[in-house]
Structures are given as C-alpha cells and as structure tokens.
Amino acid sequence: MLRRSLSTSTRLQSSKVWSDFSGSRPQSFSIPSAQIKRSILEGTPASGPPSIKRRFNRVKYTPPEHIDETFKLCYDFVESKAAQVYEKASKAQTVEEKEKLLAEAELHNPEVQYNFQYHDKLENDPRIIDYEQPVYRLLGKQHWESYGQMLLMQRLESLAVIPDTLPTLVPRTEVNIRFPFSTGINKWVEPGEILSTNATSLPPVFKIQEYEPVDPNTQYTILVVNPDEPDLANDTFTTTLSYGLANVKVSYNDNLVDSRKFDQSNVLVDYLPPVPEKNVGNQRFAVWVFRQRHPVEQPSGQLSRDNFDIRSFAKTQGLIPVGAHVWRSHWDSQADTIRAKYGLPAGRIFSRIRT
Template sequence: MLRRGLHSSAKCLEKTGVWSDFSKRSKSLGLASESIKKYIFQGDSDDVRRRGPPSLKRRMNRLKYTSPEHIDEMFRLSYEFMSKRAEEKYSQLENETDAKVRAKLETEAELHNPEVQYNFQYHDKLENDTRVIDYAVPVYRRLGLKHWESYEKMLLMQRLETLSVIPDTLPTLQPRVQVNLRFPFSTGVNKWVEPGEILSSNTTSMVPTIKIQEYENGIDFEKQKYTVVIVNPDEPDVLNDTFKTTLAFGLTNLKIDYNDNVVDPRKYNESQILADYIPPVPEKNVGKQRFSVWVFRQNGDLESPEPVDRENFDIREFVRSHNLDPVGAHVWRSEWDSNVANIREKYGLPEGRVFHRVRRSVV
C-alpha cells in the first residue's frame, strides 16, 4: 500500500497542517527528494504524470506504470485523517513535561506520516544519513527497533545459543541495543559481519569497528557510558585438559548517542583501553574458535580498573565486580589458516602449537 500510495499522484493534494510545518520538527520527517515530493503532492500536472513515479529507477517502468483504481482518493482521505490525528498528539505535547511520555506522543504523531515511512523503508538503516533517518527522533527509533526485532535480533539470539556463547561466556542476554561489527576495508572484507560468520585471520588482523545502536527513549548520554569486551572462550588449557577464556580486546568509559555510535580508534583514547586488541590466531587443529563481543551499560565511570588477567579472563566476575549491565552482543568465528603465522609475527606473538588427535608425550 505504501509503494502504491507513493507511486500514485494525489491530484494536487494540499499539504497543510502539522506535517507540513518544519519550524519545530526535524527536517528528517519530510521527504528529502523534491521530485518524489512533487509527484505525491502536485501530481495533477500532465508533465508530472507523463514522467511517471520517480521512485521507479527504470524509465520503461515509469512510463508504463498505472495507478490502481481509486488509490488517489484513498491516499488523500487517509492522509487528511492521519494528519489531523497527528495535530491532536502535538497539541497534547505542549503541556507534557515527562520525557518518556513526550517521546511516545511524538512517535504516535509521526508513525503514519507517509514521508517518514518512505524515508525509513527506502534508505539505509544501518549506515543512516541523519538528514533522512535521524535516530534522535523518537519515531525513527521506534521503526528501527521493530525492524531489528523482525529478523536481526532473532538471528543474533539463535547464533549465540546454538554456538553456546550463552552460557559459555555469560549466563543469558536480553538484547536491548543492536550491535554490529566490521573490520577495516584494507583487510579485504568491507561489510558488516553476520553473527556467527567464519572469518579469515587476514580479515580480523586489525581492530574492528563496532556500532552500538540504542533504541530506548530517555537515555541521558551525558552520563551513560559503555564497556565493550571481546573474549575467546575456546583457548586450549592443556595443563587442566580443558579450555579457558582469554580477553582479546577491552574498552571502557565509552560515550555514544543515538547517531554518533560507531566505536573505532578515533572514538577512544589510551585511558579507555582496558586491553589492546590481539587478533585471532588459532592454533592448528584446535578447530573453530568463537570470538564473542559483549556490550555493557556502566553504572557510572570505571575509575582506572585494575589490570586484568587476559590469559585467564573471568568475564562473569568482571561483570559482577564492576556492576555492568549486558545489553548487546555479537559473535564471529576464526580457525587456523596459512596466514596465522604472519599475523603472529606482526604482533610479536609466540609461534603457535600444533595439536594432534592423540596426545603425544614430550621427551
């Protein structure tokens, strides 16, 4: 219905009321494309009709497009009805002081705005342009949350549970922030990593970029800070005939907001580094190792946390002792490949061991 409504002319629909006033509303709540806006609201001219819907990329599709019967009238009627309802919500906002209630009213006022729906559905939601999708605006946070919950949140939990990241690292998780991760383009993979994906040692050789997207209303980003750790629970512990958890990377006292939320080396300084990044260098025949990314909300600042034991990192004790609140996670997997030796040499790490199916005695 949205596609049809936006692709059909509204026969010079008069765009008035609260949705046409941007003096107190974010410009991201309106269409950025003047051609699409003109087609929707001034589509009665022969020239506009002849050119066809600008949202269709192929010229042939634009020329042969025909609006469904009576869609113009229905779109006009719906637009007028919903814009009047939006005016009622904004009138309630004038005397409202509670921040969460205000966010709820702003969301309800804009949720059925066709310009908002178009912006969200037809633009990049992960690498969002704030001129189009501004997560500082409550309605875009609502749409972003629903979009995340419709697939990516379920995929994350499925991977965390089937790969036993839960409970091998932390007992459980109720995700409240969307965590995405990618590695620098120079490593050969210029994309956001899907949870559970197997990556080569060359891809993971440099510090990853981590995006932390908050959707909750009423967060005070002046006070709220975050901790991020990457742990490997699959490091062989030969002496105890088991596995141990090691710390691959750690950051504390991070500050983000709804839009400025990409954590990379430009975002933090030396004092915020709990543990420098050590890339995955799995040893031969160990199998696939899980590298789990955990994001926590802090309860205040972490004042100069004590040095951690990276080789025997107890993540549960770390969370308990610093009163951290786990809100998001991610995971990828790594295994030995022919480039591991080069990565070890680059980072000054010792030569890796080779494991065998049958344990050999050392003479």
Template sequence: MSRPVARFLSSTSKARGVWSEYAARPSSLQLVDKTARNELFEGFSASGPSSMKSNNKHNYTSPELLDDTFKSAYEILEQDAARQYKFIEQNKDKLSAKQLEKAMVKTEQYNPEVMYNTREFADCLDRSVPVYRKFLKEKWESYGQMITMQRLEQLHVIPDTLPTLAPETEVNVKFGHNDEAEFADWVVPGTRLPAFAVSKPPTIEIQEFEPVENGTGLYTVLVVNPDVPDLSCNGYSTALHYALVNVPLDFVNNTITPLSLVEHPERVLKPYMPLLPEKNVPTQRACLWVFRQGHELKDVGVSESQFDIRAFAEENQLHAVGAHVWRQDYDRSTNSVRAEYGLEKGRVFDQIRNAEPLL
C-alpha cells in the first residue's frame, strides 16, 4: 500500500511573508479549518488529507512534484501580494473607495487559505473583507441573481411595479415566525406561500458587495401588491403593504429583523400587512423592492391604497438596487389571518365573468 506524500511547506523551509502577518491583516483571512491548515503547510497525516470524504483516502498519493510546484507557486503569488500591499500603502490617500476595494481584492484573491474558506465555509465568511465579498458576488451572479431576475420578469413584477432593475444587492427574505422548515427558510423568489406563513413581518437580508460612494448607507424597503381588484375600473390597483425608511445597513450588519424594528419604530413608515387574497381572485404578487437613499427621508407620507411606487421613488430620489417576490392565493388560513388583523371576511368573486357591469 502506497503512503501519501507529505506536503513540505513548513515555516522552517520558508520565510514568513505577507500572508503570514495577521497583525496587519484580518484574522478571518486565515484558514478556518485548523487541521486543513496544518496539512497545507506542514504535510498530510498518515491517514491522508482531511479534505477527502472518501473512506479510501489512506490510499491517496500526491501527484509527482505537486509539493514543489505548490511551494514555488505560493511564493510567487505571495510576492505579488506583497507588492500590491506596498502599492496600497503608498497610494491609499489617492484611491477612491472602489479603487481601494479592487486593490485589496488583488492582494488576497489567490491566497490558498482564502480560496479554501470561500469554497468550504461560504455561509460564515467575514463580509467586511473585500476579497470575500468578491467571491460572494460571483456566486450570487452565477445563480441567485439570475433566478431573481427570471422571476421578476416572468411574473411581470417588471414592468408592472417598476420599469426595470439593474440589481446591485442580493436580497433574501424569510418568515422566521414559522416552525415548519418548509416555510421558515429563505424564500425562493416566486414561491407560493399560504396566509399563515406570511402573517408576521419578514426578516430581510440586503447584501451590498461594493462601497456606496454616492449614498448614505440608508435604505428604503417597500412591499406592494399590484393585483388588488378595482371594480371601479374593472381592473387592478396597487396597494402598499409594508414600508421601511432610513434603515442603516452595511456589509456586516445587513439584516432587518422584526425585533430591530420594535427597537426603532421610527423606521416603520407603514406597518406590515400581509397579502390576503379574496376568494376566486387570481394569484397575487407580493413585490418587495429595496432602494438606496441619497439622503435621509423626513416627513414622508404614503397612500396605502392606489399607491404609486414609481412616483414615490422619483419624489424621494430613491435608487432601486434589489427586489424579491413571493405569491399568494386564497387558502384555508386566509380568514383566520384576516381576523388577526381585525379585518372582516373578504369578498367572494364569481369565477365566470358575467355580462352585467360590476358596479
């Protein structure tokens, strides 16, 4: 039986470089898995690399010259990173926030420890670190962003509410009051949810990836329903179901929870009211929009029915950066949720349109 070849890159064979200096760099750049880190720099144990999931990892043998190649490549990349750190130190006062971000990414994007953390521990990365946000943005753009935009366009959230969206932030929504795992997790855009599952305000995660140069770090969140039956025009109108303003967020503190709003009621412009479709009404869309504010909003008023989201955004100079959507139909829990909010039972519409006028 062949034995694994140990990777030899210990501190005795290599001078400590810029990627070893955690006094000047965030400690979160260090590999989270201590066992894997020891193997990376000191060699595999006799039982084989811990990263292998197979029960036959004791049969593992490193490819020929892998260790020498790794050592040489590591030293070259670390030297490039040292030159980039030196450039930043010499020019940090001249660089804009976005230029500084890009320079910081270049210092660490090929660091093996950073790459391993990104691949294996994506859910617990330090989002204050530019290089981790770069990898998270790439992951979002490769899947989450495409799913969201597909649902927004497929369900005609665009252009029924706002004309278009160039997404800049990842927006995730979940209803944490639910006990059932099916309804307690993050909601996939476009999912149909029963009334009881959305009866309480949602938790909203808004992840920025790049510095906000022309903004204040304040956000507005609106939930609108563009599918409210309007008998006067034999069509539909838009109702406002939730409105938050002047919500401060950053890369790390990026989640709006119901508890945080209890502590800051001044941020609630319109208290949450779940969508409660009436019987035989077509599927309704809960369209959640996230806006970046250019300034703090003061003395803002809203009309809950016949709400014009486009006019509201224009009047308050709001820049749409993200969105989400879920759908609802009339179901067995609708009337009980209506009662929770002090509403009477909803109307019942005919399933077949008659020749007589609606009014």
C-alpha cells in the first residue's frame, strides 16, 4: 500500500503552500507533535495511531481501506486550491478582503484543523492556536457563535440585563471573566453564574478576544454595573458602578486585562466587590466592554458610583458596546467580612414588612 509520504510527479512545487516550511510559515500552522503529524500526513504506522493511549487498543486499530491513497489525493487537490487562494490574496485591495482570503487558504489545512480542535481555545498557546492568524480567528469566531455567543445572549436577555443596563447588544467580541485563585475560584465564569461574595472579593480578570480585523491602537472601556441596588426612597432600584477601566489596550493573543498589568491611569473607579444586603435576593453584575472612538478623559472629580447612568456615559464618551458578561451574587455569611475588609458600612436587613 502506498503511503502519504510518497510524492507524485503531477504535484507542482509551487502548490506546496501547506507542506513547505522553508519560508516564513507560522509555527502554529504545523502540528507540534512530530509523531502525530507523521501519522496524519503519511499514514497510520504499524504500531497504531499515537493518539490512542493504550497499546492494546493501538495494535487492534485497523484503518479504513484505501484511506491513505484517498487522503493523499484529497490533500494534494485542496493544497493546490489553497495556492490559488494565496495568489488572489497577494492581489487583494483591502484589509478585509485579504483577511478573508488568507483564512480561506488555510481553513481546510488538516494541521490547522487538528491544532484548533484538540487544544485549548480559551487559554490558547500562540505557538499552537495563534489568533494573529486570520484562519484561527475565523475558526474561533465559528466556535464562539456555535455556543458561547448564544448562551451569553440568552442569559443577558433572560436576566433582563438587556434592557435594564443597555438597550441591546450586537456581540462582536468574546468576553470572559475569572477571579483570582486566592478567592477560592479559579475558572472562567459561565454567564449568569451565582458566585459567593468571597469568590468575588478581588477584582476580576477580563479576557477580551477579538475575531474581527481591529486597529492595533484600539482602546477599550470596561464597566461593571449593578442595576439591583435598592432605592427605598423611590420604591425602586438604582444602578451602581462597581468597577470602571478605560483606555485599555489588548492584542489578539495578549488580551488579559488584569489589575497587575495596568496602572491607576486606566482606573475610572476602583473595584467595589459585591456585598448584597440580606433578603435583597440575587443581584446582577453586568460587565460591558466598549471600543473607544477616542481616549476617555478622566473626570475632574471622582466619578460617582451611585445612580450611575451607563447609557448616558456611553453616549457622552462615544463608546461602542461590543461584548458583555454577567454574574450574580446574593447575601451570604462572608458578606459582613468583605464589607469590613473594604471599610464599608454594615449592611441592612430587609423584611417584607416596612418598619
């Protein structure tokens, strides 16, 4: 049986856009494991697929009949098509057109597909999943839209974050949050999840993942608002600004917004942790990420947290909402401890009967 490693006389040298790494092809376009790469591109070895861990199962494995010849034929054909797309990309007139063609040229590359499908997409290693490359941004966007984006919008709408904070959102940027490990939780938070006051006692880390072509000088504003602060005087609720950051820069791969990575000039308002009062119920903490049209100027005085009008602020500053997130919190046994840690007054206790 012929192996995929054998070349054919009909294959043009100029069409080897995937297999020729003698030029400047990115490392992320190659499978990092040489053993797995050979198994995929050259055929399954007699010892079985290296991706199967147990030797007993590897030895038993029998590849489908003629899979090696079929794969080689398909690989050569699709690679030659990719060479044609690269030729078109070299003549593209706009950034958007070139980005689209470069992604199309690598979309069916089995090495690119393997790297994306079998490695961490959220905490990506740029040597394997490099979001600087258009094809990985395309794959990342498709993966996000297939589940994460729909889950986010369902939670924003079912929890009435839309329209209680902003009227709507066309999600263009994936936003994820997590809190420092020292608070007892070390995972990316699912939208709408209920977290303890201890888990949210320190400022969150934001991950802003862009999938569109974005100017590298683009800056972002991040606002965390609580629209469920009781307003007894008016028998309603008001919005409190829990955290505000502005003029933040990120890149496709270096996109973690961590309090250890920016300075006080980026802080509009210091982090105020969730400390809901007893019997208030769940409070929503909505995270909004905006692209800035221009740098946001620091207010002359301290930006007021109370009765914060996020719609007016976004309009005044020319902010474009591109992403969001939300978590919930309610009173628990650690709330008083967190209040004392931040020098906050004792919380009230609400009851069904007004006194």
